[in-house]
Amino acid sequence: MAAEEGLTAKHPVILVPGIISTGLENWGTSECSRKYFRHRMWGTVTMFRAVLLDKDCWTEHMRLDPDTGLDPPGVKLRAAQGLDAADYFIAGYWVWGKIIENLAAIGYDSNNMYLAAYDWRLGLENLEKRDLYLSKLKSMIELAKRADDQKVMVVAHSMGAGVFYYFLKWVESPQGGNGGPTWVNDHLETFVNLAGPMLGVPKTVASLVSGEMRDTVQPMGEYVLERFYSRSERAALFRTWGGLHSMIPKGGDVVWGDAASGAPDDPLTGASRLSAMLSFRTSDPAEHVANVSDEHDAVEHAPALGNLTLSESIRLIRTYGGSRFAKLLDAQYSFGVARTEEEVKRLGETKQAWSNPLESALPDAPDMKIYCLYGYGKETERGYVYTTSDATTFEANDVDENENAVAEGLGKVPHHVRIDRSVDNESENIDNGVFVGEGDGTVPLLSLGYMCVDGWRIPRYNPAGIPVYTREYLHRPASIVRDLRGGAGSAEHVDILGNAELTVGGGTRKQAERRIAFSS
Template sequence: MSKQDDSQSNTDVTDEPISNDKDKKNLRKRNTASRRKHNSEPRRKYSNTPDAVEELVNETFFLKHEDERPFLTKKRVVFTAGLVFGLIIAWAMAPQSSDLKIFSNFLAESFSDLDFSSMLPANVLLEELFGNITLLLKPNISILEDTEFLPALSLAKEGIKANFPVVLIPGIVSTGLESWSTSNCSRPYFRRRMWGTTTMFRAVILDKECWSNHMRLDPETGLDPPDFKLRAAQGLDAADYLFPGYWVWGKMIQNFAAIGYDCNNMHLAAYDWRLSFFNLEVRDNYFSKLKSNIELSKRTVGKKSILVGHSMGSLVTLYFFKWVESPNGGNGGENWVNDHIESFINIGGPLLGVPKALSALLSGEMRDTVELGAFGVYVLEKFFSKHERANLFRTWGGLSSMLPKGGESLWGNETHAPDDHEGLLESYGSMINLRSHIGMENNSDNENSTLPMVLKHTSSSGVEFLKKHADTLFTEMLTRNYSFGIYKSKEEFNDQLDHTKWTNPLESQLPNAPNMKIYCLYGYGKETERKYFYNTESSVERPEGRKRDELKNFLKHIFIDSSMNSDKDPYLKSGVHNGEGDGTVPLLSLGYMCTKGWKNPLYNPAGIKVITREFVHETGPSLDLRGGGKTADHVDILGNYALTGDVLKIAAGNGDELEDNISSNILEYVSKVNV
């Protein structure tokens, strides 16, 4: 188009004087004709007159077509309906009185036949939908620009700067898992995350069977099933954000960067948390790669590394210590850890396991699922039942590493437990209380009695109960990979080559590393799952001539009894008896080894110095969904200012100024443990 044509076109659109409404209409008609004439040419100049701006705005797709849409599909109608529907769901899922639960149950039945995936328009991009929703969790960076990098900015002014190379070892479910499968259902997800990012939401909602096939492991080998392959994402972004707006290591990485760290001296050792620790090396050579990276840092920087493990990452670290020393593993010799590791920072490590893992493997339930309310439980069961969840969890060898360790010596028996306190309805020691309608004749002298018997299981008998009633392949996997006992004499530590002991600090000793330091940093002050009240479906009957323990698929018929509540004991809610901890890991598991176990030469023969620092939970601003800078929640504590400051000081070589800071009841509890 010539300059003359271009000028004429622009004149047609904008330069004619406007006198009245009729002229405006004529002008818009001519403008439309002009656009059609020159639709293949780019427009280079616009006037800023009101009518020209209005005309330009009217060209936009959404406004142009909004009036043409049917009323029920207009954005404002859909938004309003979605908001109302969301509020109804949120209200229905909240704890309710008995009268409100009747209405909640009615809602559950009313929505029983809805297929939510079929209701979504075909052109809706689920990744964008959930991406926009999850952005609500992300703080306004323009407002919190400085606080996002605190306390590092303040510490940097005090002279704190990068020193030792840092290795971050994330916990369970923290690392993104991406698909490397090329089977039929896998191709749309190739190299996209089936765990983490909004792709996961899309797959779960619209392609649940395909997603489940990717996420489960082969129950016999504990490795990849045929035709499906997931691998841990790599790099710092493998676990910085689980999905948009929901940080895991993101804040910690920001603070490390503010004192001088980058990808050259900070490494995130991502791993497939579904795998048993033994299979991490078999399939991915995970520990061999970790050993090589640490040795490379030592050669290039000339300094030892600091390992920072969070949650299950602390158990991975303990396993690594034993593996790297073992001639059957890394063959590094008994001095390798002392020569290569400056410090081990254990953040919220479930060193003695968590009761939550036992309930998840028993029935696929936990506090999060039973406190959803009648409508929430109904929807969850329809979409992804507890039986489906339990079957999936039992293929994850990594989850089984967090079953309770130490037995009755640590967790208590049917009458008392070290962390019992005043006001309890009954002791925490019986970790699983099962009200069974099977074998009821043993509960009464009356053969026709209909009263159920109550089976009380401690932590050790609870694990045996799980082994007995789960399928054979799961039981074999558990026996092949883990041990949950306790050693009380030096002679019992003779066989340190047994890898099943390496994740249990009560059956394996710390490495020969007298120059290394261990820092235990954890939170407390949140109600934490400690014990469960189970029931069985009353329709389940004992087959004639067979014992209860011989029943097949017995675990399919047990469930956490959400009707179990107590006005006298506020810690008992919806069948879950809560105790003290960080919301996920009980205080006993967080603190026993740090405050007593590793003070004992039996478990710490090299005399490694152990410093324990506790952080009491404080509720943050109401608008901060992650709890603020003083939260002690199990995951959100990675954004706790005080804890982050401690980690940065240790990495900078100023860890010697840190001392024990214990304010919980842990010392009272551990004094009651007779080991």
């Protein structure tokens, strides 16, 4: 349809994929690595074969060093490159494939369309430290502009939007790319923020607290980790992935709510309060916290278990993860809110704030445009009901049988601390122990929409007045009998990459309505 409307290729396009979308290739030559040399340890059937037949070796490759967040000794896993690095996760399961095909239909090819693949496990600062990813992305943009004599469009999905936001701060900073104050305005035509969780994802909290993820990873990857790994093993793995940490929700209780005032996305009816990110049901919280970890300095700062706000939940993550995890987290990220222009400027000079749009401003690029495109209308994880009761019945594969397999110092998941899937309460919007709210099935609308609809209209966060255009896509899935992934009308977090209105064109083109009572 886009071609029929007369649309043709003009600006070069760079695609930035989201978390777990890019295949990871093995370049190691150790005894464990040699048999998988140049094979993808994430993505393709090699992953399934390695987990099934060689679990310890696969885990050794996927885990990062808990102190540095970089490669463990003897391991070398690298992001696949080229358009096929993230077009399909495995054969038949498309990710960027449909967008690539539809861009090709209007004249794009490998000369003016690029995919900036990266190792999504790495923390954002470590992407540059280990792989020079940000420097390579800068060079890619400069070369694309020079080749076509046109500014560049960047289309970033999911975590990729957060990676690119970090890049926007890095590229102009003397501490980073040193491109100078006009580099972004001179090189970038458009930033398309496609389902970007600019304020984080609540399910990241559950993944780091108890190793439970629901659909934190692709369905195929989720099956592997759920089937073959205990909760402690999963949590230990996730706690080394600095890229995952970048999606811990930002803004604290100011954005996500507290007990006194509730949350901005609380439903208009019913008694539910989404301000409790984690709701623990325990008879003796003091005793439980005392036995969480032998990291005494961290335990002293643990919150008493109960209804925990986001800020209290992050404290709990730090406690369970141990001091090494907490140190790595603090070195990479900040999750607060800057209330004044002076505070934004001060925090914006620190690398930890570069991934947080509530602590660092957009660049001085008045000629660049931002398009926010995301789905809504699908129940989305917003908070969790946890239990510490021994009496609760769980599936057999939830039982931690392999505590000794957790690497020393990677923190613990205390026994019997897990999402209580027996809790179902439609009137309180609780589904199998999960508080659900509005969103795209993975990211709450609060995170998808706040910066686009309100935040970037506040001068301290957008001092150049970069125009921001927002469009929401209602989730209209086809019958599961017709299409397991929802069909052309799906606006689910990953499947929106195949949404017909988004990829082909057509439909209404209206500004997004304010579906949440945002305030500045």
